[in-house]
Amino acid sequence: MVRRMLVVLAAALLVLSLAPPAQAAQGEVYVALGDSAASGPLIPNQIGPDYGCWRSDRNYAHLTAQAIGASVLRDRTCSGAETDDLYNxxxxxxxxVPPQLDAVGPDTTLVTVQIGANDLGLTDFIEDCLNLLPPPVGDACNDDYVVGGQDKWRVGTDALRSRLLTLVSDIRARAPQARIFMVGYATYAPPNGCYPRVPIIRADANYIRATLMYFNQMLAEQAAAAGVGFIDLQTPSADHSPCASSGQRWIEPYVPTSPAVPFHPNARGMRGFATAVTAAVTSVL
Structure with missing residues (x-):
């Protein structure tokens, strides 16, 4: 009996010695695509080789890759990116810098993509609504974007729908085995804003909030239509908008108090986003 057990154990050890390490077998090849909301401009440390992308080694892609033990991270997020920059x-x-989709290949097992805001110029829109003087001296901006009964931002948002479906299809064609996640955008304005701490008057803050909520809803709908995951960053960041205290905010206001571009994530925000992204990508294996 003892001799038989030793033979069995020896055989088992031989099999284990020939098997690849568990980490290598499960290691992700993770490709991160997106714009400055994903790249982390000015968050230390900024890394190359594409320094013009203002990419941080503490953005949510890097933190998520570390958390899931990814064997490879190809972070191609780049400040200013639009959907066309994924192809060109x-x-x-x-x-x-090369097209972001060049990083996606047959070995890719995980893709996150946060894109579309720059196609509409949503960051510029938020900055356009800054108002150092409240009405009646200062003017509200929200009515500037409704022409002929049509809201410019909603029309532009809807125009992105088919482009995002095509993008997912093109990612799938390059990486048939990859799990794909669209990533939404954070909360940039709480209800009614917080004038004058962030100098956007109540009506404009509510308009910005509604516009970005509609945009995130569109992203979630297109992700569902394409059969891929959607990662909500709006909900976890609800109490961490630019109106929050300096020790709580994830998105910096017009005058940042942490290293970050105005109305972009700071390092604390990237950690919060990484928690949400990690939870989402590890729930679908």
Whole structure:
């Protein structure tokens, strides 16, 4: 009996010695695509080789890759990116960078993509609504974007729907085995805003909030239509908008108090986003 057990144990040890390490077998090849909401401009440390992308080694892609033990991370997120820049070279202040989709291949097992806000110019829209003086001296901005009874931002948002479905299809064609997740955008304005701490008057703050909620809803709907995951960053960041205290905010206001671009995530925000992204990508294996 003892001799038989030793033979069995020896055989088992031989099998284990020939098997690949568990980490290698389960290691993800993770490709992160997206714009400055994903890249983390000015958050230390900014890394190359594409310095014009203003990409941080503490953005949510890097933190998620570390949390899930990814064997490879190809972070191609780039400040200023639009959907076209996933297919074509993007011009930055420090030179052109390759199309983001070039990083996606047959070995890719996980893709996150946060894109679309720059197609509409939503960050510029938020900054356009800054108002150092409240009415009647200062003017509200929300009525500037409704022309002929049509809301410019909703029309533009709806125009992105088919493009996002095509994008998911193109990612699938390049990486048939990959799990794909669209990532939404954070909360940039709480109900009624917080004038004058963030100098956007109540009506405009509510308009910005409604516009971004509609945009995130569109992303979630298109993710569902394409059969891919959607990662909600709006909900977990609800109490961490630019109106929150400096120790609580995830998105910096017009005058940042942490290293970050105005109305972009800070390091604390990236950690919060990484928690949400990690939870989502590990729930679908």
């Amino acid at each position: 070279s993007q011009s930055t202040d420090l030179g052109d």
